[in-house]
Amino acid sequence: MAFLEIRNLRKSYGRAQILKEINLSVEKGEILGLIGPTGSGKSTLLRLIDLLEEPSRGAIILEGRAVSGRSEKERIAARRRMAMVFQKPVMFKSNVLDNVTFGLMVRGEGQAEEREEKARAALQAVGLSGYESRDANTLSGGEMQRIALARAIVLEPELLLLDEPTANLDPRSASAIDSLLQSLAGGRTAVILATHNMMQCRNLADKVAVLVEGRITALGESEAVLGQEERSATSGWKVPGFDLPW
Amino acid sequence: MEEIWNGILRAVELIVTLNPEVMEITARSLFISFTAVFLAAIIDIPLGGLIELRKFRGKRALVDLIQTLYGLPTVTVGLLVFLLLSRSGPFGSLELLYTPTGMVIGQMILISPILIGLTISALRGVSPHIRDTAISLGADESQVIRTIIKEARFAVIAAVLIGFGRALSEVGVAMMIGGNIRDYTRVLTTSIALQTSMGNLETSMALGIILIGISMILNLSLSRFQGR
Numbered sequence: 117m118a119f120l121e122i123r124n125l126r127k128s129y130g131r132a133q134i135l136k137e138i139n140l141s142v143e144k145g146e147i148l149g150l151i152g153p154t155g156s157g158k159s160t161l162l163r164l165i166d167l168l169e170e171p172s173r174g175a176i177i178l179e180g181r182a183v184s185g186r187s188e189k190e191r192i193a194a195r196r197r198m199a200m201v202f203q204k205p206v207m208f209k210s211n212v213l214d215n216v217t218f219g220l221m222v223r224g225e226g227q228a229e230e231r232e233e234k235a236r237a238a239l240q241a242v243g244l245s246g247y248e249s250r251d252a253n254t255l256s257g258g259e260m261q262r263i264a265l266a267r268a269i270v271l272e273p274e275l276l277l278l279d280e281p282t283a284n285l286d287p288r289s290a291s292a293i294d295s296l297l298q299s300l301a302g303g304r305t306a307v308i309l310a311t312h313n314m315m316q317c318r319n320l321a322d323k324v325a326v327l328v329e330g331r332i333t334a335l336g337e338s339e340a341v342l343g344q345e346e347r348s349a350t351s352g353w354k355v356p357g358f359d360l361p362w
Numbered sequence: 363m364e365e366i367w368n369g370i371l372r373a374v375e376l377i378v379t380l381n382p383e384v385m386e387i388t389a390r391s392l393f394i395s396f397t398a399v400f401l402a403a404i405i406d407i408p409l410g411g412l413i414e415l416r417k418f419r420g421k422r423a424l425v426d427l428i429q430t431l432y433g434l435p436t437v438t439v440g441l442l443v444f445l446l447l448s449r450s451g452p453f454g455s456l457e458l459l460y461t462p463t464g465m466v467i468g469q470m471i472l473i474s475p476i477l478i479g480l481t482i483s484a485l486r487g488v489s490p491h492i493r494d495t496a497i498s499l500g501a502d503e504s505q506v507i508r509t510i511i512k513e514a515r516f517a518v519i520a521a522v523l524i525g526f527g528r529a530l531s532e533v534g535v536a537m538m539i540g541g542n543i544r545d546y547t548r549v550l551t552t553s554i555a556l557q558t559s560m561g562n563l564e565t566s567m568a569l570g571i572i573l574i575g576i577s578m579i580l581n582l583s584l585s586r587f588q589g590r
Contacts, residue, residue: 209512
């Protein structure tokens with residue numbers, strides 16, 4: 117039984133079908149790379165897994181139990197096992213420390229001092245020690261992205277959903293974040309990483325799923341899938357509807 | 363013109379010398395309106411949050427109705443609350459007519475549409491990504507509402523100040539529910555009406571100056587909050 121299983125998942129908005137028959141599974145300690153062009157449905161898939169939206173059909177199954185289509189109470193309980201970093205993270209109108217401790221606070225974890233200690237450790241992990249009292253909304257896009265990552269990892273989630281987590285970062289910061297994500301591999305956390313960056317996917321992901329126009333067109337070990345995609349690109353063959361951006 | 367000028371001088375004298383009756387009426391006005399706004403805010407701000415964040419049939423019509431009630435005539439509210447609290451009314455046994463508590467209830471009803479409606483408007487100004495972020499981090503519904511209200515705190519405080527201004531300056535509820543009883547339910551607005559009808563223009567003007575002063579302080583605070 118996989119930790120997370122996505123079964124026959126579909127999502128439509130009106131007549132527009134965004135996701136079509138998605139089937140995926142992720143184990144704890146595994147990083148699944150989700151690659152595909154803009155508008156292929158990566159962000160929608162992550163939002164569905166995070167239970168921010170309900171699927172039109174199909175199921176999201178966490179440790180053998182369907183969590184989609186459940187009561188709000190059950191969805192909150194399932195969501196509290198996950199954390200998500202959005203492509204364009206927003207900060208609460210407060211300082212950095214309050215932003216990072218927010219998730220711990222709403223989940224009722226620990227005392228204030230304990231939460232702050234964890235938040236400081238998370239900030240150190242993303243290279244932002246000393247930023248605790250800074251107004252979170254005055255920071256650069258890259259810094260906000262790293263705070264969003266700290267806000268997620270401080271929760272020690274069983275499932276970490278990352279939507280282009282290094283898109284706004286300079287190469288050095290991106291590399292530091294990649295190392296951090298690498299350190300999560302093999303642990304208790306399952307990671308789904310949506311990215312455009314093939315190199316990042318190759319370096320980090322154990323498995324890769326290629327999403328094109330809402331459909332998974334390739335799924336398997338990262339070397340096998342990405343190697344095939346590269347060969348396809350150089351030989352002139354293309355996955356239908358998917359112009360490789362790299 | 364001279365009469366008005368003398369009236370203003372006398373009014374200033376009453377204020378500067380802290381005339382006991384003027385001060386007592388002012389204190390009672392502030393207490394009743396502050397209590398009404400405080401209690402209304404406790405109910406109306408979360409209610410505004412619920413209406414804004416939940417999806418339900420008829421939501422748009424409800425919001426339109428609430429906004430239509432912003433200009434609710436104070437005498438109509440006064441009449442409604444009078445009928446409810448009068449001896450033959452459903453809450454007559456509580457004996458709240460012609461009491462400060464009755465006035466608080468009337469003012470709460472009067473300002474509730476403003477507080478609910480302006481809270482909804484304030485929350486609409488918050489990015490929907492904030493809501494998603496809070497939910498994603500594990501917040502339940504009440505925590506999401508609290509977070510969004512906190513994000514819109516300056517606009518929500520402005521709504522409360524507008525409500526306070528409306529409660530303090532209304533005369534219909536205060537007159538019909540309070541009855542303008544000396545040393546008990548007489549407040550700034552009802553007292554101004556009474557003193558003017560009795561020809562005591564100095565006292566009337568003193569109370570008017572105080573009311574204008576409080577309104578000006580409220581408006582200054584309001585522009586400060588709205589500027590943030």
